[in-house]
Amino acid sequence: MKVILLEDVKSLGKKGQIVDVSDGYARNFILAKKLGLEATSKNLNDLKLKKAHEDKLAAQRLQEAKDFAAKLEGLQVTLKIKAGEGGKLFGSISSKEIAEAAGEQLGLEIDKKKLVLPNPIKAIGTTMVPVKLHPQVTGELKVIVQEA
Numbered sequence: 001m002k003v004i005l006l007e008d009v010k011s012l013g014k015k016g017q018i019v020d021v022s023d024g025y026a027r028n029f030i031l032a033k034k035l036g037l038e039a040t041s042k043n044l045n046d047l048k049l050k051k052a053h054e055d056k057l058a059a060q061r062l063q064e065a066k067d068f069a070a071k072l073e074g075l076q077v078t079l080k081i082k083a084g085e086g087g088k089l090f091g092s093i094s095s096k097e098i099a100e101a102a103g104e105q106l107g108l109e110i111d112k113k114k115l116v117l118p119n120p121i122k123a124i125g126t127t128m129v130p131v132k133l134h135p136q137v138t139g140e141l142k143v144i145v146q147e148a
Contacts, residue, residue: 002039069139076142092120
């Protein structure tokens with residue numbers, strides 16, 4: 001019996017795959033636990049339409065991320081903090097503070113988890129901070145740290 005999987009099934013296949021299993025396994029396990037549907041022409045057509053819709057949404061999200069990355073390229077955020085001799089800061093600037101400053105100064109909602117900052121900024125100057133907007137798109141935000 002051919003079955004369309006609705007969820008990942010260990011040692012059988014991934015969600016959305018069409019697999020061939022024995023009738024008993026399909027009836028007693030896959031269909032009973034709602035892990036899959038019988039591969040009728042109606043269900044196959046529904047699966048095809050659902051995949052087309054998901055592909056369209058994924059392309060739309062990718063385009064939105066590219067547009068946002070292009071918008072970020074020319075923007076900069078300025079942060080002021082106390083500093084000592086040689087431009088060393090008292091404390092450091094984290095991704096949370098950068099995200100808050102971007103919200104205040106630029107009116108952009110950037111999630112602090114999307115800012116790729118391996119180490120907090122600990123010196124005065126200009127830093128380009130990568131922003132992971134999509135698995136395929138990374139923009140850069142210019143962060144300027146000045147002495148207060």
